[in-house]
Amino acid sequence: MRPWLGWALKLSLVGLVVLAGFAVYLDAVVQEKFSGKRWTIPAKVYARPLELFVGQKLSKDDFLTELDALGYRREAVSNGPGAAAVNGNTVDLNTRGFQFYEGMEQAQPVRVRFSGDYVAELSATNGSKLSVVRLEPLLIGGIYPKNLEDRILIKIDQVPPYLLETLVAVEDRDFYSHWGVSPKSIARAIYVNTSGGKMTQGGSTLTQQLVKNFYLTSERSLTRKLTEAMMAMLLELHYDKSEILEAYLNEVFVGQDGQRAVHGFGLASQFFFGQPLSELKLHQVALLVGMVKGPSYYNPRRNPERALERRNLVLDVLKEQGVASAEQVEAAKKMPLGVTTRGKLADSSFPGFLDLVKRQLREDYRDEDLTEEGLRIFTSFDPILQMKAEASVNDTFKRLAGRKGSDDVEAAMVVTNPETGEVQAMIGSRQASFAGFNRALDAVRPIGSLIKPAVYLTALEKPSQYTLTSWLSDDYFSVKGADGQIWKPQNYDRRSHGTVFLYQGLAHSYNLSTARLGLAVGVPNVLKTLARLGVSREFPAFPSMLLGAGGMTPIEVATMYQTLANGGFNTPMRGIRSVLTAEGEPLKRYPFQIQQQFDPASIYLIQNAMQRVMREGTGSSVYNVLPKTLTLAGKTGTSNDSRDSWFAGFSQDLLAVVWLGRDDNGKTPFTGATGALQVWTSFMRKADPLPLDMPQPDNIVQAWVDSRTGQGSEANCPGAVQMPYIRGSEPPPGAACGGESPAESVMDWVKGWMN
Amino acid sequence: MNKWLIPAVTAVALLSGCSTVQRGSIPVEDAGTAVSNSERISANGGFRQSTVKRPVQAQTQAIPQGDTGVVVMVPGGGAVSSAPISTSPITPGPITPGPIDTSPVQSAPINQGSYSMPSTPSGIPSANSGGLSADEQLDGPVLALLTTAQQQQASGDLNGASSSLERAQRVAPREPQVLYRLAQVRMAQGDAAQAEQFARRGLTFANGRPDLQASLWELIAQAREKQGDPAGAALARQKAKVSL
Numbered sequence A: 001m002r003p004w005l006g007w008a009l010k011l012s013l014v015g016l017v018v019l020a021g022f023a024v025y026l027d028a029v030v031q032e033k034f035s036g037k038r039w040t041i042p043a044k045v046y047a048r049p050l051e052l053f054v055g056q057k058l059s060k061d062d063f064l065t066e067l068d069a070l071g072y073r074r075e076a077v078s079n080g081p082g083a084a085a086v087n088g089n090t091v092d093l094n095t096r097g098f099q100f101y102e103g104m105e106q107a108q109p110v111r112v113r114f115s116g117d118y119v120a121e122l123s124a125t126n127g128s129k130l131s132v133v134r135l136e137p138l139l140i141g142g143i144y145p146k147n148l149e150d151r152i153l154i155k156i157d158q159v160p161p162y163l164l165e166t167l168v169a170v171e172d173r174d175f176y177s178h179w180g181v182s183p184k185s186i187a188r189a190i191y192v193n194t195s196g197g198k199m200t201q202g203g204s205t206l207t208q209q210l211v212k213n214f215y216l217t218s219e220r221s222l223t224r225k226l227t228e229a230m231m232a233m234l235l236e237l238h239y240d241k242s243e244i245l246e247a248y249l250n251e252v253f254v255g256q257d258g259q260r261a262v263h264g265f266g267l268a269s270q271f272f273f274g275q276p277l278s279e280l281k282l283h284q285v286a287l288l289v290g291m292v293k294g295p296s297y298y299n300p301r302r303n304p305e306r307a308l309e310r311r312n313l314v315l316d317v318l319k320e321q322g323v324a325s326a327e328q329v330e331a332a333k334k335m336p337l338g339v340t341t342r343g344k345l346a347d348s349s350f351p352g353f354l355d356l357v358k359r360q361l362r363e364d365y366r367d368e369d370l371t372e373e374g375l376r377i378f379t380s381f382d383p384i385l386q387m388k389a390e391a392s393v394n395d396t397f398k399r400l401a402g403r404k405g406s407d408d409v410e411a412a413m414v415v416t417n418p419e420t421g422e423v424q425a426m427i428g429s430r431q432a433s434f435a436g437f438n439r440a441l442d443a444v445r446p447i448g449s450l451i452k453p454a455v456y457l458t459a460l461e462k463p464s465q466y467t468l469t470s471w472l473s474d475d476y477f478s479v480k481g482a483d484g485q486i487w488k489p490q491n492y493d494r495r496s497h498g499t500v501f502l503y504q505g506l507a508h509s510y511n512l513s514t515a516r517l518g519l520a521v522g523v524p525n526v527l528k529t530l531a532r533l534g535v536s537r538e539f540p541a542f543p544s545m546l547l548g549a550g551g552m553t554p555i556e557v558a559t560m561y562q563t564l565a566n567g568g569f570n571t572p573m574r575g576i577r578s579v580l581t582a583e584g585e586p587l588k589r590y591p592f593q594i595q596q597q598f599d600p601a602s603i604y605l606i607q608n609a610m611q612r613v614m615r616e617g618t619g620s621s622v623y624n625v626l627p628k629t630l631t632l633a634g635k636t637g638t639s640n641d642s643r644d645s646w647f648a649g650f651s652q653d654l655l656a657v658v659w660l661g662r663d664d665n666g667k668t669p670f671t672g673a674t675g676a677l678q679v680w681t682s683f684m685r686k687a688d689p690l691p692l693d694m695p696q697p698d699n700i701v702q703a704w705v706d707s708r709t710g711q712g713s714e715a716n717c718p719g720a721v722q723m724p725y726i727r728g729s730e731p732p733p734g735a736a737c738g739g740e741s742p743a744e745s746v747m748d749w750v751k752g753w754m755n
Numbered sequence B: 001m002n003k004w005l006i007p008a009v010t011a012v013a014l015l016s017g018c019s020t021v022q023r024g025s026i027p028v029e030d031a032g033t034a035v036s037n038s039e040r041i042s043a044n045g046g047f048r049q050s051t052v053k054r055p056v057q058a059q060t061q062a063i064p065q066g067d068t069g070v071v072v073m074v075p076g077g078g079a080v081s082s083a084p085i086s087t088s089p090i091t092p093g094p095i096t097p098g099p100i101d102t103s104p105v106q107s108a109p110i111n112q113g114s115y116s117m118p119s120t121p122s123g124i125p126s127a128n129s130g131g132l133s134a135d136e137q138l139d140g141p142v143l144a145l146l147t148t149a150q151q152q153q154a155s156g157d158l159n160g161a162s163s164s165l166e167r168a169q170r171v172a173p174r175e176p177q178v179l180y181r182l183a184q185v186r187m188a189q190g191d192a193a194q195a196e197q198f199a200r201r202g203l204t205f206a207n208g209r210p211d212l213q214a215s216l217w218e219l220i221a222q223a224r225e226k227q228g229d230p231a232g233a234a235l236a237r238q239k240a241k242v243s244l
Helices: A002-035 A060-069 A165-171 A183-194 A205-216 A220-238 A241-251 A264-273 A282-291 A304-320 A326-334 A353-362 A367-371 A383-399 A446-460 A502-507 A511-521 A521-530 A544-547 A554-565 A602-615 A620-624 A672-687 A743-753 B002-018 B020-023 B038-048 B050-058 B108-116 B139-152 B156-170 B176-188 B193-204 B210-226 B229-242
Strands: A042-048 A084-085 A090-094 A099-102 A103-105 A109-117 A118-122 A138-143 A255-259 A259-265 A376-378 A410-417 A422-427 A469-475 A499-501 A574-579 A588-589 A631-638 A644-650 A656-660 A701-706 A720-726
Touching: A002 A220, A042 A367, A042 A502, A060 A090, A060 A109, A060 A383, A084 A138, A084 A631, A103 A183, A109 A138, A109 A205, A118 A631, A118 B193, A138 B176, A165 A241, A165 A282, A183 A743, A205 A220, A205 A241, A205 A544, A205 A620, A241 A264, A255 A620, A264 A282, A264 A304, A282 A304, A282 A631, A304 A326, A326 A544, A353 A376, A376 A544, A376 A720, A383 A410, A410 A554, A410 A672, A446 A502, A446 A511, A446 A521, A446 A544, A446 A554, A446 A631, A446 A644, A446 A701, A469 A502, A469 A511, A469 A672, A499 A502, A502 A511, A502 A602, A502 B156, A511 A521, A511 A544, A521 A544, A554 A602, A554 A631, A554 A644, A554 A656, A588 B156, A602 A620, A602 A631, A602 A701, A602 A720, A620 A672, A644 A672, B156 B176, B176 B193, B176 B210, B193 B210, B210 B229
Parallel strands: A042 A376
Antiparallel strands: A042 A138, A084 A090, A090 A109, A099 A103, A109 A118, A255 A259, A376 A574, A410 A422, A410 A656, A469 A499, A574 A588, A631 A644, A644 A656, A701 A720
8 A cells, every 4th residue: 555655656746747847848938939039020012102292293093093902991081090081183081100211101181182183282181281291002012931921910009999809709708817728618628529529619718729829730639738728827827918919919810812821910901901900890800800710711702601690790799798889780790891802912913023022132131031020121113003004915915916826925014213213013924913934024035126226326425427317328238247147137128218317217217227327336336335224234246236136134125225214324223212120120221323324415316316216217106195295215126027026115204115025936916016015105195104304415406407408407498407416516507598587587576476 | 366376386496495595585484483393293284285285296397487387208309318307396395394382283274374385495404494592492392301301311310311312302303402412411421423423413404503503513523532533523623613
């Protein structure tokens, strides 16, 4: 008897020591993980914030599109952050406030009045004028490793009314009184488990659920259940209820978005409603809490009826428990589910642009920094322009669907603001939401005649030799290249055009005159010009380079044309403005940088010639659609056998490069003008940009010349036209063609009329 | 009335474009000129006002003879060139000093006539408003952002100042004062090369604003000194004097 008792005593002592040791170990585990950084958070990528100010060009429709994307509620009277009320041309809204690199933008009520496509008035609701207001930026994606959890961390004081009460009422009514475990439910769980049934009953407390998800695997066993219980009690020992609840709110799994697991109510709110959690109403809260029981089973997008039933059941519980009044519950039950259509926030919405952002970030950050630190990435992405670019591609393909072979044609597009050097939109695939081969960044294709502005610019930089009205021969010729091969270029129409003005060679994209000009100025010099325009790719100095045999990507073309559009100042292409840490501390800026590469006067001339491409040359079909008052500059490009259809062009504030072609490099039914230009035109019509208007540099003079001879002429002579020249290169003034000092008299006459 | 209204407007456009001498004689309404983002606003004014502009473009050639438009685009025709220079005007986007104040757009019918009519010569920036000293012209958003940047710079937050100025530049990309301030902040950040670049960009938009031109050249001089280019700095100082 005694030895047995002794053994039992010893054994139980050992058992206690082991248990105590285990408890100490668990305690360390519990505290270690809970006190440190609890979660790794993928970087969040934001679009540009929409700026509002008087005189800003912004249509009401575009503004409302932005508000919808940001999840603003339309209400009769704007009441509280995230609400908007539309009244004719006036929109009252309550912004949400946001931490930007430059500082905090406060949430505030704002009244915006539109007139035409402009903001005519911006004021606080008390009527005082506001000079500039920023909306919060649209979240356009994140940077996730494969199979990762994503969440938006929230603090417990950011939750909407009813959320905590509902959660407790539905999941764990004793939460505020128990010590981590509820003996009742454990007993029930053991009973259900041992009586043969599967342990399907939840029954664990919120603390246990948190422990299970946060520390343990999903294995279902008795030892795990015991461990879970011990850890739950230890957690309760060290942390108070609100800390545990806050962790629960952020940990809970609420849905799957492709590869990405949606965790926490913060992200769930954005994912399902497109709104910040703090703005949710009773019916939305009930839906989210109801989903905790079975995120997949009650998925409101896939199983709306089940979800609705579950939501209403939760609402009934609230009534029963006295959390909400019967009237409130009845009203909430009448509400629709209110979930957004899928994809608003999904990682896959704008894969082309996100790809650009990721590549730029990888130059500065390690992958772990991007996928774990919760960085906030602010970009120049403009969702409104992106939608318009996508619509232009779709519309144009639809319109050209009759062309044989157009189905196999792929597309890429880059949209930038030449005045700031920022990328605003990007399409890497004909189906813009398709992530994969990003043609805007990776398709290296012969650029054809897009090279020609570099040829003409090289010449125009020598005003003593070349002006826009210099004569060029467009006759046939052939040269022997360095490799011994004979190069015999052809015009697109296979005809020679005799003698043409220099600018006409560009406007009509004549190959013969362009190649002659390029050979005269020297192929290496043209390649140097290309490099100064911002193209870092190296090309061999073959004559065929003059007609665009060299390959470039659409984004490289955009860089090149941006320098032409921006007065000769090159800007490295930027998609990212700044990066903040998860706490909102400034981390890194990507500053605006410029580098003057050309004298503005020669750029003024090449822009003039490129405007003539649009007015009278290969781009003239734009003015079938766009108003003549909209000054644009651009260039078509077509590679051999129409394998590549290009257009690159710009207004004052918008530059777009479009490429169409096949991935297998086969023939397409499109030239630059019949394919890419159509997309470009459609885009410009939707985007409604400002007309190109480069300030005239000091060393440019406008001279009257005879439109046929290029000789100086008087303004009133028949056929006289005005052309810009770099000072000193203009033709000598021509003789008057009768009448006394006509210019002055016309002026007097006009002045008289004006007065 | 209508018949000669069109050539008249056209003539203003063309003649004003052809000569700097006559520019002054064109009755450009000077009152509300050149501001920050006025380019955008006024460009709009002109752009939307296409009813006025379009005939101008279409009938450019009508002026010399004063009769109906003679189409010059006759292929061949014994001319030297196989195709003459097209007379369709490569213009000037419709620019003009726009209204500055806070109510540019709403006053549509009345106001727009007045500022879209006297078309400014081709390519002359709308900022061209003669001797007005710059600061007083800044309005709303740009002034607010420059003020914010000033405060950030004063408190030593150069990155914040820089960021606010870039924000201002996005709002008014062609306002030389913004570029000038950006250049100053780059200078304070120790990036003399970029300071010079921004000052040079500012100069391309500062026609007709001699005070600002002088300041920009002075800044370029300092930037060049910092970069170890005393000769270039001296040259820039010279330009600063000429500007004034």
